[in-house]
Amino acid sequence: MAFLLKDLLGKDKILTSGHRLCPGCGAPMAVKMVTMATDNPLIITSATGCLEVSTTIYPFTAWDTPWVHSAFENAGATISGLQTAFLAWKKKGKIDKEVKFLAFGGDGGTYDIGLQALSGALERGHDFVYVCYDNQGYMNTGAQRSASTPMGASTTTEPAGKKSIGKRIQRKDLTMIAAAHHNAYAAQSSISHWQDLMSKAKKAFEYEGPAFINVLSPCVRFWRVPSSKTVEIAKLAVETNFWPLFEIENMKLTLNFKPKERKPIIDWIKAQGRYKHLLQAGNEPVIDEIQKEVDAYFDYLVRLSSI
C-alpha cells in the first residue's frame, strides 16, 4: 500500500529540529523517510559519521528515541547486540513491546570501515534494518575518497590535477554485496524518491531477518552543488541510471524504476562542481568510460531482474 503524505503528518519526530547537519543535507531526509515507515518503537544506533556527530553534540541529542553511539567500524555489531539483548529481555518478560532495531552508517562507515561488522550481522541473521546514507565520501572530515566515491570525482585524497582525473576507478557495488548474504533483504533507493524509499523501509522493518538499504543522500557541500539542489541532483542520479532503484529478496531482483529514455551521464556530471575538471577538453574519454560503466551496470541489473 502506498504512503500518502497527508497521513504521515506529525510522524516526523524521531529526528528533531536543532540538529547541526549542513543546510540542504540529504542525510536527515533519509532518516526522516525511513523512520516514518514504521509505527513500532525504534532503537537506533549510528556509526561515526556526519549524521552521528551532528545530531549528538553534547549535551544535546536530536534523537527523540533511544539511540546508541557506535564507533566507525561496528554499527553492525552494536545493532546485533541490542537486538539480542532485547530478545533476552523479552524471554524474561521484562519487555512486551515490539521494538524495531535500526542502524545508520554513512558510506565511509559502511562500504569501508564497517563492512566486516555489517557482513557478520547480516550473516548471523539478526532482525534489524541497516541504512547506509551514501554521500560518496568522507564528508564530515572534508571530502576524502571512499569506496563509494564515483570515478572522476575530485576528493582531497585523490584530487583532480594536471595528470589526475580525480578518482581513477569505479565505485564499489555495496548493495549487491549485501544481497550476497542471501538471507537478507537488500535494496537501493534515493532521497529523491520518498515513496520508493518509504516502501522499502516498511518492507525492511517487516522482514523477519536482516535488511539493508543503500540510500543516495547527496552532500551539497562536497558535491559542490547549491544547498537547494539536494533533491534535484539525487533525482538526476536515478534518471541517468547512475543510481538504479532496485531490491533483492529471496535472490530475486526487482528493478523499481526504468526510465523510458535514460538521460546522458553528462547531465549528472556537469551539474556538480566535484566533476568540473572533466568538462575540460581532453577528458571526453573519461566521460565515455563512465557512461559505458553506467550502461553496463544497468544492463546487468536488467538481465538479473528478468531471469
Added chain:
Amino acid sequence: MAAKLKGWKEIPEAGTIVEPGNARNYKTGGWRSDRPVWNKETCIHCFFCWIWCPDMAVQVDQANKKMTGINLEYCKGCGVCAEVCPKKCFTMKNEKELTNE
C-alpha cells in the same frame, strides 16, 4: 546559545544524554542567510516541502491537513522547499534585506 555546562559529578555515567530530542533547545535559525517567504494563496498543501525539509522546519496542521508556514527558529535557509514546491510558493529573500525593509 551554549547551555550552562554541568560539572562532572552531575553528568550521568558515560555522558549519557537523558533528555530525548533536547536538540530542540538548540535553535539553528541563526544560520540562515536567505529566508523562504511562503505564499499561502498559491499553496495546494501537497506537503512536498514538508517531506524534504532537512530540518523539520515546515509546520503543518495535522488535523486539517494543511501546511501552515515555516518555523524560523530552526529553518537554515537551504532553499530545498523552494526547489521542490510544484507551485513555486516560496521566494528566497535575503535576511539582511528583510531587516532593512
